[in-house]
Amino acid sequence: MYSSPLVHLLLFYGFFLIVSGIVSVLFIGMKAKTALISGGTAGGLVLLIAFLISGGLAAAAYGGLFLSFALFIVFSWRATKTLFRLFEMIPTGHEELKGKGIAFLIISLMAVVSLVVLLIQVIFWNA
Numbered sequence: 001m002y003s004s005p006l007v008h009l010l011l012f013y014g015f016f017l018i019v020s021g022i023v024s025v026l027f028i029g030m031k032a033k034t035a036l037i038s039g040g041t042a043g044g045l046v047l048l049i050a051f052l053i054s055g056g057l058a059a060a061a062y063g064g065l066f067l068s069f070a071l072f073i074v075f076s077w078r079a080t081k082t083l084f085r086l087f088e089m090i091p092t093g094h095e096e097l098k099g100k101g102i103a104f105l106i107i108s109l110m111a112v113v114s115l116v117v118l119l120i121q122v123i124f125w126n127a
């Protein structure tokens with residue numbers, strides 16, 4: 001087993017995704033169970049990839065690149081979808097407006113962090 005900046009980055013990213021899912025449920029309630037499941041599952045996969053890389057399986061780095069790219073796409077799509085729903089709710093003052101706003105912020109943050117993690121992995125790849 002060895003430790004590298006890539007492993008540390010993926011450990012941070014995995015725990016970040018898990019915590020984001022938990023925070024979603026804390027702020028929004030059980031309506032955010034999808035965020036809990038997706039954050040937990042994605043975070044668990046990222047942690048598994050970090051473990052495999054630390055164990056010397058260099059091919060797992062491809063998995064880290066693919067997963068962070070895929071999550072960036074998914075979170076960007078979900079954030080956009082949530083933003084459009086927010087725009088529909090604003091004129092009516094819908095009771096779920098606050099929850100959708102918080103969901104938008106958390107999902108957007110997950111998309112931004114996914115992009116940053118992807119870019120850092122690419123930088124490490126070329127180094």
